[in-house]
Amino acid sequence: xxxxxxxxxxxxxxxxxxxxxAPHASMFLRxxxxxxxxxxxxxxxxxxxxxxxxAVATAMMNLYVDVQAKLRTEFRSYGANIVIAGKDGTSLPPxxxxxxxxxLAGKGLSVPFAYVVARTxxxxxxxxxxxxxxxxxxxxxxxxxxxxxxxxxxxxxxTRALNNVxxxxxxxxxxxxxxxxxxxxxxxxxTGAAEDGRVYxxxxxxxxxxxxxxxxxxxxxxxxxxxxxxxxxxxxxxxPTADVRxxxxxxxxxxxxxxKTRATLYAAAVLIILTAALCVLATLTGWVFDRxxxxxIMKALGASETLVSGFFAAEAAALGAVGAIVGFALGIxxxxxxxxxNFHAPVVPRFSVLPWVMLGxxxxxxxxxxxxxxxxxxxxxxxxxxxx
Amino acid sequence: xxxxxxxxxxxxxxxxxxxxxIxxxxxxAVATAMIAVATDIGDKISRELRSYGANLLVTPQxxxxxxxxxxxxxxxxxxxxxxxxxDLPKIKGMFWRNNIVGFSPMLPATAALGESGSxxxxxxxxxxxxxxxxxxxxxxxxxxxxxHPWWKVQGKWPSDDSQDVLLGDRLAAKLNKHAGDxxxxxGKSHRISGTLSTGAGEDDEIVAPIALAQQIIAKPGAVxxxxxxxxxxxxxxxxxxxxxxxxxxLFDRWYCSPYVQSIAYQLxxxxxxxxxxxxxxxxxxxxxxxxxxxxxxxxxxxAALFASALAxxxxxxxxxxxxxxxxxLMKALGAGNLGVAALFFAESAVLAILGGVAGYAIGITxxxxxxxxxxxxxxxxxxxxxxxxxxxxxxxTFAGSAAAIRKAVQFDPVFALRGDA
Numbered sequence: 001x002x003x004x005x006x007x008x009x010x011x012x013x014x015x016x017x018x019x020x021x022a023p024h025a026s027m028f029l030r031x032x033x034x035x036x037x038x039x040x041x042x043x044x045x046x047x048x049x050x051x052x053x054x055a056v057a058t059a060m061m062n063l064y065v066d067v068q069a070k071l072r073t074e075f076r077s078y079g080a081n082i083v084i085a086g087k088d089g090t091s092l093p094p095x096x097x098x099x100x101x102x103x104l105a106g107k108g109l110s111v112p113f114a115y116v117v118a119r120t121x122x123x124x125x126x127x128x129x130x131x132x133x134x135x136x137x138x139x140x141x142x143x144x145x146x147x148x149x150x151x152x153x154x155x156x157x158x159t160r161a162l163n164n165v166x167x168x169x170x171x172x173x174x175x176x177x178x179x180x181x182x183x184x185x186x187x188x189x190x191t192g193a194a195e196d197g198r199v200y201x202x203x204x205x206x207x208x209x210x211x212x213x214x215x216x217x218x219x220x221x222x223x224x225x226x227x228x229x230x231x232x233x234x235x236x237x238x239x240p241t242a243d244v245r246x247x248x249x250x251x252x253x254x255x256x257x258x259x260k261t262r263a264t265l266y267a268a269a270v271l272i273i274l275t276a277a278l279c280v281l282a283t284l285t286g287w288v289f290d291r292x293x294x295x296x297i298m299k300a301l302g303a304s305e306t307l308v309s310g311f312f313a314a315e316a317a318a319l320g321a322v323g324a325i326v327g328f329a330l331g332i333x334x335x336x337x338x339x340x341x342n343f344h345a346p347v348v349p350r351f352s353v354l355p356w357v358m359l360g361x362x363x364x365x366x367x368x369x370x371x372x373x374x375x376x377x378x379x380x381x382x383x384x385x386x387x388x
Numbered sequence: 389x390x391x392x393x394x395x396x397x398x399x400x401x402x403x404x405x406x407x408x409x410i411x412x413x414x415x416x417a418v419a420t421a422m423i424a425v426a427t428d429i430g431d432k433i434s435r436e437l438r439s440y441g442a443n444l445l446v447t448p449q450x451x452x453x454x455x456x457x458x459x460x461x462x463x464x465x466x467x468x469x470x471x472x473x474x475d476l477p478k479i480k481g482m483f484w485r486n487n488i489v490g491f492s493p494m495l496p497a498t499a500a501l502g503e504s505g506s507x508x509x510x511x512x513x514x515x516x517x518x519x520x521x522x523x524x525x526x527x528x529x530x531x532x533x534x535x536h537p538w539w540k541v542q543g544k545w546p547s548d549d550s551q552d553v554l555l556g557d558r559l560a561a562k563l564n565k566h567a568g569d570x571x572x573x574x575g576k577s578h579r580i581s582g583t584l585s586t587g588a589g590e591d592d593e594i595v596a597p598i599a600l601a602q603q604i605i606a607k608p609g610a611v612x613x614x615x616x617x618x619x620x621x622x623x624x625x626x627x628x629x630x631x632x633x634x635x636x637x638l639f640d641r642w643y644c645s646p647y648v649q650s651i652a653y654q655l656x657x658x659x660x661x662x663x664x665x666x667x668x669x670x671x672x673x674x675x676x677x678x679x680x681x682x683x684x685x686x687x688x689x690x691a692a693l694f695a696s697a698l699a700x701x702x703x704x705x706x707x708x709x710x711x712x713x714x715x716x717l718m719k720a721l722g723a724g725n726l727g728v729a730a731l732f733f734a735e736s737a738v739l740a741i742l743g744g745v746a747g748y749a750i751g752i753t754x755x756x757x758x759x760x761x762x763x764x765x766x767x768x769x770x771x772x773x774x775x776x777x778x779x780x781x782x783x784x785t786f787a788g789s790a791a792a793i794r795k796a797v798q799f800d801p802v803f804a805l806r807g808d809a
């Protein structure tokens with residue numbers, strides 16, 4: 001193993017001195033390095049395949065982990081997934097909303113609603129709801145509202161209710177249990193559901209008019225089904241007098257659509273990673289096979305099988321490691337770009353993916369180095385050197 | 389001679405050709421599968437999103453105001469206007485009939501509990517469960533089991549032509565009734581075929597076939613509202629425009645696009661004296677979620693295409709790089725640069741076409757498999773995909789080979805033959 005296989009170190013005068021001071025390990029390293037430098041083209045194309053495979057694998061794994069969270073945020077635009085209501089239509093305790101907000105601790109939104117049936121000037125019944133307009137605006141994005149009330153005595157009127165309470169858009173009067181309330185319609189709300197037949201006013205005004213507390217709190221909890229369930233449990237413990245229920249329509253719809261999307265993405269990720277790995281295998285196998293002459297020379301010069309295998313394995317492992325690191329960086333970039341382009345929020349880089357990408361890359365590289373080796377081992381070096 | 393060179397090259401270098409061919413086949417297969425899935429995912433996910441329930445609501449045009457709190461309607465059930473049940477099958481005759489996944493008519497009523505017909509009352513909701521409807525030659529099954537998939541029944545769903553009822557689970561707990569018991573409504577005894585859990589107002593109600601509700605309020609054929617679940621296209625600027633302000637050409641385009649607005653318009657045309665409106669909570673969000681998922685799959689597909697293109701290029705470059713000696717020999721024997729390049733390109737083309745066809749076949753099988761295992765439905769594959777995929781395969785293979793061919797051709801035959809390659 002002391003013979004120079006690389007043409008670079010030919011006629012330096014102090015070569016024997018250098019050799020004496022350098023242990024065999026440095027020769028091994030030099031061979032590794034020289035192999036990469038002298039056959040730049042081939043090494044680069046093998047490395048490129050490795051980098052692309054690692055990048056795609058990283059991007060897909062990152063996306064797969066992160067997309068759930070991204071899509072859940074999108075699904076939250078469907079609104080509340082938990083409804084808290086007073087048992088049998090009674091009001092909730094006054095401190096209920098504070099309790100809910102405390103439980104959520106910023107991981108969700110809550111909107112209180114209070115309802116009564118009032119009478120219009122011509123004796124028709126209409127549902128009047130008291131709510132917090134700022135919170136509604138945040139939770140129920142699908143409400144199509146022409147203008148939100150901002151001052152007292154202003155009301156948001158459902159498109160269907162408008163004909164009954166104030167067809168000409170003029171101020172109107174509502175009566176509840178003898179007490180009157182004068183309101184100006186400033187905007188209309190259209191949802192295509194029950195909201196269209198109601199009149200919305202601000203909660204403080206509602207309380208002073210009816211002396212009633214909210215009877216319903218709609219809650220949108222962010223997170224996975226387990227987190228939503230945990231929130232549900234905590235809420236029903238903190239509010240024992242209330243009825244805390246999941247909105248099954250929303251919860252189950254989300255679970256279904258999200259599950260299918262994840263499954264598709266999973267299938268795509270497996271397909272892409274597998275192809276990338278197989279292509280790396282093909283490229284690297286070709287590369288190693290191509291160097292059967294190096295292999296034959298090493299053996300002819302007396303290198304043991306283990307050493308030659310070790311050399312090719314080390315080379316492949318180094319290639320795999322370098323490819324994995326460069327590919328990881330590129331893959332993170334790709335995932336961040338996809339996140340930004342599609343969800344307008346970057347995908348958070350997951351460094352926990354790196355060991356897996358590294359492990360996979362090295363494993364594929366080793367496999368593609370040792371596969372041709374086992375073939376070459378059976379061939380006499382002389383035959384290879386003869387060029388057959 | 390050219391043909392023979394080409395033929396011999398494939399015959400004698402089976403291993404190398406096979407490796408390059410496998411790389412192309414794999415790349416094309418993944419590209420095909422991803423494109424097929426990505427083009428069809430909108431349709432598939434849009435069906436999944438239908439599990440959020442109906443996105444359109446049809447009500448009588450002259451309806452009086454609903455007085456509804458927490459899903460319970462406080463308006464007297466016989467008050468206001470009604471739609472006619474006989475008009476409903478026409479929904480399956482309108483332009484976008486194939487986009488209608490299902491519809492459920494609803495008729496609220498109040499039922500007196502107990503043998504004597506007096507005493508306590510409970511709200512009752514008449515609807516279709518899985519009702520068979522025929523319109524023209526087509527038959528069709530629709531009802532809440534399609535439009536309200538989150539309704540869960542313990543026991544059995546009643547049949548639509550029976551007198552059996554479902555009891556909301558909270559009402560059942562209050563009355564201490566179970567599936568299989570019987571309950572007296574307006575003096576008549578009905579079997580409770582199951583208890584219903586919906587997580588909403590229906591948990592406190594009796595849900596019955598619509599005929600029973602019509603009987604109770606003595607209005608045969610009456611329907612208060614119809615929930616329609618339709619497959620729609622995400623809203624765009626055209627969708628939001630008022631059809632009254634459109635010119636005829638634009639109106640036709642609007643009418644013939646499955647926007648939720650145009651389907652509402654057609655429902656109004658189909659059912660006399662009706663008003664149809666989108667349920668914004670479902671309809672509006674569907675578009676957003678759908679476009680996000682479609683966008684995601686599109687970008688993933690691009691990544692897959694990019695990866696397979698590079699893989700194919702790398703494989704082709706390797707395959708040509710290995711054959712410098714051959715080039716040297718050919719050139720020494722008098723072949724021109726053009727001739728050598730032509731041979732290599734011809735080889736690439738043959739590889740690309742063979743790999744492309746095999747990859748396409750594998751790819752569509754993969755796509756079908758994905759569709760069947762994830763969505764329990766076949767992915768529809770556009771016939772135009774085949775030429776597109778083949779063209780991509782040839783372009784990518786050529787692009788991948790080009791640099792390597794140029795280098796190989798420029799190589800000095802002397803060095804190549806001496807073995808310094």
